[in-house]
Amino acid sequence: MSYTPPPRDPKAPPVRVNLLSDTQTRPTPAMREAMARAEVGDEQSGDDPTVHELCGRVAALLGKEAAVFMPSGTMCNVAATLVHCRPGDEILAHETAHIISREGGAHAALGGFQVTQLKGPDGQFTPQTFRAALHPRSRYQPPQTVVSVEQTANIGGGTIWKKTALDEIVQIAKAQGMATHMDGARLLNATVATGIPAAEMTAGWDSAWIDFSKGLGAPIGGALAGSAAFIDEVWRWKQRLGGSMRQAGIVAAACIYALDHHVDRLAEDHANARALARGLSQIQGVEVQEPETNLVFFKPDGAGVSGDKMVGELRKRGVLLAMMDGRIRACTHLDVSAGMIEETVGHVREIVRTA
Template structure:
């Protein structure tokens, strides 16, 4: 589903980078905060800035404890390895990040398979979940973990409804399953809905947030859960090489993001809506209405494949993602301005006119 565009030395430099919200760069003020960070040995819990970040995120997500990790994918792997044993089954949406974009990590690392449920916009219902639950049997894999992605990336950045999350978590709990939330863009959901992060995560045993997307930090994610859960997760963090040294330099960027870059996510959402409205007026493009900062455009009716569109845009200094056989993804973020949005719309229109 993900198709990175290889660098083309002949192409102009990227002026408008809509490839992903991971393309954000730390601001000068964030860099200053990182430069001034107090540091220590994170592995020994002696880094005061990492400790402050973990304590703050634990409160934000309504959990007892948290740990700092280099990436969100590692958060998913550490959580799955802590929850599951080889031969277990995880239930998630069929387009979930753990299925589509982590190199088969649940199977390769935990020996756990993932059962993907279908449903519009990267979501499924309580009835969908109930339909695949099995009575415990020695003949079938133990159903150990329910995994939810908030927001749903391949679902167009859609926000799971609070009551749906609560109901799904309750059904999973009644079935003896643990619950995990991939909260890569959880703060986008918070800003879009006005619902507190801790309300979204209340029914989940583990949850993480990513600081390298719309929050604009150069690296870092924080996994939260009960004190016992995080204590057990530390063994997997150690095994995977995720224990760090003077990581406060990076954690300071994350703390800065929490102070300065959360509310401004609303600007990204407004830019995404403007982009979607502009692209929807171009013949041959079918554009999904964005709820947050991800804009998906289906180009099947244009007579060109998404790679062709991406190449043509790249020639004009605009970078987007190819997502499957017919879709493009455009992500708004900290480094994208309203002028960038207007330039992108005009570039799409100009390319379409040339091809007619």
């Protein structure tokens, strides 16, 4: 099995609608202009003013003392657990969480951590499930050090953790002396959908981060926030992992532009996701999960078309979607218009009709 992504097939049809992921977004012309004008310095030496501005903005946004700019969200998750835990410690997370299913086993490979998988519908576990998974401190069992949630829950369908559940999980964790970590890759989708400010959503969580390369449309980057002492230790791991950068202000400027211009517009992605779900649900035999944010999961099996066949047929028409956890996932973002949603529904209807 190859671990290197193959280059795009030059014979493949041109892409008309890209619903693979919100990571497929391209920097807008205005964002590129902001990047070109960015004031820069050596980020690794603490001399990049644009990176400093971004970190200050994120710390304030999430209600934390400090923040650090990272090349990727995965590095945010990995560095956070490497600070919170010691080898042999146990992390509790949902069985479909990104730290389990999409990070190459980094937490076990780099930190020697055990990740206990908690069950629950729609990518979320209940506070009761979390409490039931706790065990007394004993030399026979690993120390339970961290509980992690993913806001929004990707494989769960882009579902939003309710504030009451987040608060209760924090209370349980603190009573056990555990640290709390929020994978906030799509946290701002949740805040836009609910109207709850990000700082309220992350209140009580020792570490949290946001991604800029998904719905916010920047080319790369995430920012991890927490206490000043925590971020100081994260910097040590950022250095060890090769995440320290030089003139990073060029990409940090894209992230600042995204915070200024691309947060409120996430509501458009949510509206397009609802329109896509509505159109698909009107096709007989297509089972659709009602979206809460910008992710739409559906199964066409009842219409006599397998998910793999549907994805393949759509690709022939220049529409890109992905299979994930046995279902088809469509992800709306700033490069997807309402017209593209209508076109996608039309293609699915045609494929079902000729099946």
